[in-house]
Amino acid sequence: MTSHSDAFTSEHEESGLIDLAEFSPSRKGEATHSGSITTQVSPGNDPLQTALGVYVTVHGHFYQPPRENPYLDAIERQPSAGPFHDWNERIHHECYRPNAFARVLNDQGEVTGIVNNYEYLSFNIGPTLMNWIERHDVEVYQRIVEADRKSCDRLNGHGNAIAQVYNHIIMPLANERDKYTQIRWGKADFRSHFGRDPEGMWLAEAAVDYPTVEALIAEGIRFIVLAPSQAERCRPFPREHQPHPQWHEVGGGQIDPTRPYRCFLPGGNPNYDYIDIFFYDGPISRDMGFSDVLYNSNHFVGRIGQAVRGDQRPAQVLSVATDGETFGHHKGGTEKTLAYAFLKEFANRGWTVTNFAHYLSIHPPTWEVELKPVTAWSCAHGVDRWQDDCGCGGEGGVWHQKWRRPLRDALDWLRDQLIKVYEDSGKKFFRDPWLARDEYIQVMRDRSASNIERFMIRHRTRKLSAADQVDALRLLEMQRHALLMYTSCGWFFEELSRPEGVQILRYAARALELAGDVAGVQLEKGFIKRLGTAPSNIEYFRHGSGVYRHLVTTAQITLEQVAAHYAISSLFTTYPSEHRVYCYTAHQLDYQLQRMGSLTLAVGQVQLVSEITWESTHLTFAVLHLGGWDFHCCIQNFSGRRDYSRLKENLFAALKQASAAQTILAMNRIFGDQSYNLQNLFEEERHRIMQLLTQETLLRLDQLYTQVYRDNYGVLMAFHRDKLQVPQELQVAAEIALTNRAIASLQALEQEMSDPTTAPPPCLSHIAELEAIATEANHLHCHLNLAAGKEILERLILRSLWNLLHNFRPEAIADEMKQLQRLLTTGKQLKLALSIDRAQELYFSFLQSHILPVCVDLLQRQAQGQSGDKLQFHLKDSATPINLNGLQQLLQLGPVLLVDTSDWLVQLAAIVS
Numbered sequence: 001m002t003s004h005s006d007a008f009t010s011e012h013e014e015s016g017l018i019d020l021a022e023f024s025p026s027r028k029g030e031a032t033h034s035g036s037i038t039t040q041v042s043p044g045n046d047p048l049q050t051a052l053g054v055y056v057t058v059h060g061h062f063y064q065p066p067r068e069n070p071y072l073d074a075i076e077r078q079p080s081a082g083p084f085h086d087w088n089e090r091i092h093h094e095c096y097r098p099n100a101f102a103r104v105l106n107d108q109g110e111v112t113g114i115v116n117n118y119e120y121l122s123f124n125i126g127p128t129l130m131n132w133i134e135r136h137d138v139e140v141y142q143r144i145v146e147a148d149r150k151s152c153d154r155l156n157g158h159g160n161a162i163a164q165v166y167n168h169i170i171m172p173l174a175n176e177r178d179k180y181t182q183i184r185w186g187k188a189d190f191r192s193h194f195g196r197d198p199e200g201m202w203l204a205e206a207a208v209d210y211p212t213v214e215a216l217i218a219e220g221i222r223f224i225v226l227a228p229s230q231a232e233r234c235r236p237f238p239r240e241h242q243p244h245p246q247w248h249e250v251g252g253g254q255i256d257p258t259r260p261y262r263c264f265l266p267g268g269n270p271n272y273d274y275i276d277i278f279f280y281d282g283p284i285s286r287d288m289g290f291s292d293v294l295y296n297s298n299h300f301v302g303r304i305g306q307a308v309r310g311d312q313r314p315a316q317v318l319s320v321a322t323d324g325e326t327f328g329h330h331k332g333g334t335e336k337t338l339a340y341a342f343l344k345e346f347a348n349r350g351w352t353v354t355n356f357a358h359y360l361s362i363h364p365p366t367w368e369v370e371l372k373p374v375t376a377w378s379c380a381h382g383v384d385r386w387q388d389d390c391g392c393g394g395e396g397g398v399w400h401q402k403w404r405r406p407l408r409d410a411l412d413w414l415r416d417q418l419i420k421v422y423e424d425s426g427k428k429f430f431r432d433p434w435l436a437r438d439e440y441i442q443v444m445r446d447r448s449a450s451n452i453e454r455f456m457i458r459h460r461t462r463k464l465s466a467a468d469q470v471d472a473l474r475l476l477e478m479q480r481h482a483l484l485m486y487t488s489c490g491w492f493f494e495e496l497s498r499p500e501g502v503q504i505l506r507y508a509a510r511a512l513e514l515a516g517d518v519a520g521v522q523l524e525k526g527f528i529k530r531l532g533t534a535p536s537n538i539e540y541f542r543h544g545s546g547v548y549r550h551l552v553t554t555a556q557i558t559l560e561q562v563a564a565h566y567a568i569s570s571l572f573t574t575y576p577s578e579h580r581v582y583c584y585t586a587h588q589l590d591y592q593l594q595r596m597g598s599l600t601l602a603v604g605q606v607q608l609v610s611e612i613t614w615e616s617t618h619l620t621f622a623v624l625h626l627g628g629w630d631f632h633c634c635i636q637n638f639s640g641r642r643d644y645s646r647l648k649e650n651l652f653a654a655l656k657q658a659s660a661a662q663t664i665l666a667m668n669r670i671f672g673d674q675s676y677n678l679q680n681l682f683e684e685e686r687h688r689i690m691q692l693l694t695q696e697t698l699l700r701l702d703q704l705y706t707q708v709y710r711d712n713y714g715v716l717m718a719f720h721r722d723k724l725q726v727p728q729e730l731q732v733a734a735e736i737a738l739t740n741r742a743i744a745s746l747q748a749l750e751q752e753m754s755d756p757t758t759a760p761p762p763c764l765s766h767i768a769e770l771e772a773i774a775t776e777a778n779h780l781h782c783h784l785n786l787a788a789g790k791e792i793l794e795r796l797i798l799r800s801l802w803n804l805l806h807n808f809r810p811e812a813i814a815d816e817m818k819q820l821q822r823l824l825t826t827g828k829q830l831k832l833a834l835s836i837d838r839a840q841e842l843y844f845s846f847l848q849s850h851i852l853p854v855c856v857d858l859l860q861r862q863a864q865g866q867s868g869d870k871l872q873f874h875l876k877d878s879a880t881p882i883n884l885n886g887l888q889q890l891l892q893l894g895p896v897l898l899v900d901t902s903d904w905l906v907q908l909a910a911i912v913s
Contacts, residue, residue, distance in 0.1 A: 047352040048156060051315035051363035054308055054351045058338065059225060059280065060324030061202055062096065063126035064088050065489040065500065066167055070481060070510035071557035073583035073612065075132075076683050078499075083787070088132050092140075095328035095335070096133060100143040101841050102339035110900040114844050115339035118147035122355040123324060124164045124202040127189040131445075134193070148194050151355065158357035163190040163198035163221075166441075169486045170386045172209040172374045173408070175415070177434060178483060179215045185441040187219065192445050199357040200224060204488050205386075206377035213275055213371070214265055223260070223276040223356055225321055227377040229253040231279060234261060234369040251372065257281045258309055258316040260360055261369035276365055278356050280321035281307050288322045294334040301345040317359050318351075378492075386491040399494045399537040403544060406534035407496060410544070411485055414508055414527050418482050421515045422475055429472040430459045440476045447611055466614075471518045473613045478514035481507040495537050497547045505531075505544075505552045513556070514613075559584075559608050559617045560635045564676035567621040567633050569685050570602055572692055582682070585609045589618075590644070594652055600625040601655045601663060603648050605638050620644055622651055622667050626660050629693065631678050634671030702740050709737035716780055735782045738773055742784060742830065745769045746792040753796060767822050774829035790832040794839075797823050801839050804893075805846045808878055810886045817889065821896055836897060843897050850875045851890050855904055858887065862911055884908060 047053055067075045067088060075086045084090035099121075104113035125133070125144065134141045144161075151160040165171060166185035174182065183201065190198045200223045201216060208226060216224065234255055235245045255261075257279045265273040284303055287293045293303045307318050328335045346353050374382045384390035387408045389401040426433030436459040443455050456464060456472065464472060490504035512524050531544030541547045566575070566586050571593075579586045591604035601624050609616040623633040638644065647670055654666035668675075678686060709716075712730050719726045749766035777784055800823060804816045827834040854873045872881040882890075888908050894901030 048154070048354075048358075049362065051359075053315060054349070055315065055317040055354045055359055056304060056346055056351045057122050057278075057317060057319040057354055057356060057359065058120075058341075059122040059124075059319065059321040059356075060099075060327060061124055061164075061321065062129060062324030063124075063164070063168060064091065064129040064132070065487050065503070066128040066484055067503065069555075069557075070484075070506050071583075072682065077687075088129070089136070091325055091329045092133065092137065094332065095325050096129075097137065097140050098328045098335045099324075099338070100140045100147075101837065102335040103840075104339050104343055105336065106900050108900075110895070110898050111840055111844060112900045113339070113343055114841060115343055116143050116147050116150075117327070117335055117338050117342065118144050118160065119150050120160070120342040120353050121324075121338070122160050122162070122319075124162045125324075126164050126168060127166050127186060128168075130189070130193055145193060152196075155354060155358035156361060158199065158355060158361055159194065159196065160355045161190070161194050161198070162200035162202055162225075162356070163187055164202040165204055167484050167486075168204040168488045169483065170205060170207045170376070170383055170488050171203055171212040171215075172207050172383050173386060174486065176211065176215070178415075178486070179212060180219070181438055181483065183215055183219045183221070184438045185444075188439075188441040189445065199360075205379070205383075206230065207375070207383050207386075207488075208371065209374045210266060210371070213263060214268075214273075217265060217268075217273055217275050221275065223278060223360060225278045225280060225319075225356065226371075227253075227375075228255045228257055228279045228282045230372055230375040230377070231255040231261075232370045232372045234367050236367050237262075237365075247370075253282055255279050255369070256309070257319060258307065259367060260317070260356075260363065260365045261367050262365040263369050263371060276360055277369060277371075278317075278319055280319045285320045285322050288320060289326055289330070294326070294331050294337050297337045297340040297345050300337055301341050301349065305349065315363050317354070317363070319356070386488055393492055394494050400535075401494060403496045403534035403536060404491050406530065407491070407501070407544060410527060410530035410534070411504075411508060413530055414485075414511070414523065415482055417521075417523050417526075418478060418511060418515055421519045421521055422479055425471070425519050426475050427461075429461060429464060429468060429475070431461050432459070433475075435459070437476060437479050440480065443476070444480065452614075470613055470615045474514045474518045474615070477613055478511050478518070481511035481514070485511065496534060496544055497536055497538050497541050497551065502547065502551045505548055506555060509548070509552050509556060517615075559610075559615075560619065561676070561680060562586075562608055563606055563617075563619045563621055563635050564623075564633045565681050565685060566606055566608075567602065567604070567623040567635070568631055568676070568678065568681055569689065570604070571600060571623065571625050572689055580611075581608075583611045585611060592648065592652075594655060596655050596658050598627040599655060599658065599660055599663065601651060603651055605644060620647065622647070622671065624655075624660070624663055624667065629678055631676075632664050632667065633676040633680070634667050634674070635676070636671050702736065705733040706737040706740065708733040720780060731780075731782070734780050735777075735784060738777050738780075738782055739784045739786060742770060742773045742786055743789050743792075745773065746789045746796075750792050750796055753799060764819065764822070767819070767826060770826045771822075771829060774826065777830070784830065786830060786832055789830070790827075790834065793823060793827050793830075793832060794834055794836075797827075797834070797836065798838050798842065801842055801893075801897075805842070805850075805890075808875060808880055808882070810880065810882060813886065813889050817893065817896070820893075824896065840897050840899055843893060844899055847894070847899065847901070850877075851887065852904070854882065855887060855891075855908065858884065858911075859907060884911060 045052065047055070064087070067078075067086065069076055075088060078086040081087040081090040084093060099117040102115045102117045103111050104115060106112050130141075130144075133144070148159040148161040152158065163186045165182040166189065167182070169178065169182050171179055171182065186201060187198055198221070201221045203212065203224060206226050208224070208230065228250075229252075231250050233247045233249050233251070235247045236242070238245060261277045261279070262274050263277050264270055268274070284307060287303060288300075293300050304318050304320065309316055323330070326334070327338055342353060376383050376385070379385035379390065379392045381388070381390040381392065385392040386404070388405050391401070394401060422433060422437075426436070430436040439455070439459070443452055452473070456469060460472070485504045485507040487504055487507075489500040491501075493500060495501070508527065509524075512527060515521050515523060528545045528548055531548055534544030536543055536547060541550060562581060562584050566581055570591070575586070575588055575591075577588050579588070585608070587607040587609070589605045589607060591602065593600065593602040595601075601622065603620075603622045605618065605620045607616060607618045618638040619635055620638050621633065621635050623631060625631055650670065651663065651666055654663045657663075678689065681689065708730070712733070716726060716730055716734055719730075745766050749770075752766065776782075797820065800816065800820045804813065804820065824834070824836070854875060857873060872883050873887075874881055888905065891901040891905050891908065893899075894905075
């Protein structure tokens with residue numbers, strides 16, 4: 001172990017209460033810390049410089065399919081993911097974020113370390129997922145990017161992240177041009193996040209054939225990761241004493257996964273036409289996914305240790321790979337297993353944590369391998385899972401997959417038709433249409449007008465008119481959707497009508513629509529006819545064409561529908577002159593609203609512009625709210641100022657008659673019979689308006705229930721006192737009344753704590769009210785519905801802690817800690833099952849960066865004979881002095897937040913005594 005000048009530093013390094021970014025589990029049996037004296041390692045015995053000993057690589061394939069509505073460029077609510085908005089959000093909560101802040105716990109369940117697992121995992125994150133994380137949780141996104149940078153620093157410039165083919169397309173089933181675009185888009189997207197070129201690339205489903213290998217080599221990819229069953233045979237490189245080494249047949253998965261291999265392109269130049277391959281350990285990787293080995297760190301590392309070869313070779317790599325979602329989503333809490341393995345277990349065995357690129361740099365292949373012709377990691381039949389009824393992914397033989405081949409054939413037909421459209425129309429706009437498609441990833445990452453202009457200048461054949469620019473962007477979007485429609489998930493399961501199959505058909509439908517807009521070609525009938533040969537397992541759909549008509553066509557969105565959404569929601573929202581509606585910009589050119597009794601009429605004109613294709617339309621709308629759930633909305637093209645003025649005059653004249661029928665008749669005369677209602681709103685906005693419409697009713701009911709509760713409080717108490725069954729009506733009234741009181745108190749408390757004029761800590765009357773409500777609810781055995789209140793209280797705890805730490809005031813810390821403890825206690829009393837993860841992360845970070853450096857300084861100065869209890873210090877970035885008592889109070893926050901600070905408290909207490 002590393003030696004230290006002070007015993008206390010060693011002790012707390014062992015506890016994990018150090019800056020974990022400085023704690024390197026990569027060195028065999030060593031832990032390094034910026035404040036410690038470390039053992040010098042010479043290049044000859046440094047396992048990071050010379051291949052020596054046992055290396056371990058745990059690879060996580062993190063991926064979610066694109067789920068965005070093709071017309072809105074946003075993921076809509078997915079009820080099956082409840083209580084979260086959608087499956088991306090749910091899995092992020094269960095997996096992606098926990099791995100960025102993985103806990104190491106002691107026997108009391110207290111945090112002793114927080115590990116960024118991405119710093120030690122080898123990983124790929126699918127571009128569609130990485131872009132979602134960037135938009136929705138920038139903190140986790142930054143942790144992932146930082147992890148790759150730190151791994152580069154630790155492993156001689158070789159980062160943990162590798163790229164992925166863009167949207168998880170099965171590469172052996174793609175045509176040559178699509179193979180290259182998928183690789184180029186994957187590389188470009190990777191570069192935009194990590195600021196470097198990828199050395200390796202993950203293939204969707206690890207599906208590979210030699211044409212795919214050829215494309216990867218041509219694009220500068222150095223290595224890939226495959227399953228052991230994908231190798232056919234291998235042999236050592238020829239040597240002077242053995243110029244013709246014997247091939248070893250390993251087609252049954254017997255290849256040795258503890259070394260890298262070189263795969264030469266048949267007929268290629270052996271000096272550069274090759275790619276290196278790592279084969280992960282199949283049995284251990286399967287155990288990670290399908291056994292309980294991940295629930296205990298010692299078991300996990302012990303299982304990996306069973307793969308160590310005792311043949312006295314100088315170095316070997318133990319590599320395992322699985323879906324990254326295994327760590328936390330499929331197997332809850334197992335990100336903690338990884339964290340402790342990285343922090344302790346691997347180092348205790350003298351193993352070096354590395355990644356594939358780094359291991360290649362110190363241990364290039366000495367064996368070559370030949371691959372089976374066409375293979376994947378999740379199908380025993382090559383790649384038939386994505387084109388045939390092979391049985392993989394079936395429901396125990398109950399459902400067939402006979403739809404797979406017709407679906408593949410239909411999409412291949414459509415792809416080939418779209419190629420003709422793209423080439424014929426694209427040459428009018430682009431010097432090289434296919435180069436433009438390959439570089440369109442730059443626009444997909446940044447759709448600002450300036451970036452699109454730069455892209456067009458690079459690729460256009462001539463100066464393009466506004467209409468030409470729209471068509472050029474439509475063509476590129478058509479090709480983007482033509483690639484998205486091949487996302488592998490559409491074939492993975494047992495039925496075409498599952499959400500994954502419907503999603504790829506929605507991409508196909510959007511590509512069809514864009515082709516018609518640009519070239520006027522009508523391909524949908526031919527496509528639907530071909531889908532008619534894809535039999536569904538669901539009688540209602542019968543075949544793929546039924547799925548398309550019921551689930552795809554009905555979900556298509558026009559600009560008129562976007563305008564109707566804007567018009568109806570404008571009755572409940574005051575829109576500015578420019579407003580974003582998903583991926584459209586709405587320019588409000590005129591708007592007038594009048595009310596007459598229970599009727600509300602709004603008339604206006606709006607220009608809608610797509611941020612993706614730049615297509616725009618100028619529309620006139622009128623929307624009548626008849627009260628409650630009844631809306632009547634009409635849309636038409638703007639036909640001039642005179643017509644628009646006459647339209648407004650006629651409609652508002654009809655409204656003055658206070659007759660809904662007359663107003664609707666006037667609207668239909670002007671606009672025609674096509675109309676829209678609440679059901680035509682996009683789901684998120686429809687739910688918001690439904691809640692607004694029910695607020696008044698719910699308020700009246702809340703008041704009624706509260707009155708019933710107050711009037712019958714004594715009766716309720718008597719029932720409970722005598723242990724009699726309470727009438728349901730009275731119990732419900734109590735639960736609703738107390739829930740409303742609790743929510744109101746939490747909202748008032750949040751408003752008070754947000755008020756900058758209120759000096760912290762704020763008045764504790766609201767907390768006292770919440771404590772009283774909790775006591776009352778407990779006496780009456782009430783189950784309160786406080787989901788919204790839970791979120792409020794978690795925000796308040798985080799805000800209270802932030803103010804305490806970053807606006808540190810020694811004279812107020814006691815009161816602020818008391819307030820924080822009462823907030824936490826109140827959450828327990830209200831049975832809210834509070835999540836204090838964010839608060840723990842905030843405190844632990846502050847502990848490492850601000851508190852412990854001062855503690856170390858104090859202990860060192862006390863050891864030099866200075867009177868520790870009389871010394872004063874400054875926290876980093878703070879002008880306010882802090883003494884020993886203040887330090888102790890800050891450390892006492894640890895137990896409150898379930899963070900282990902016990903050793904430091906003991907050592908500071910020793911100074912006082």
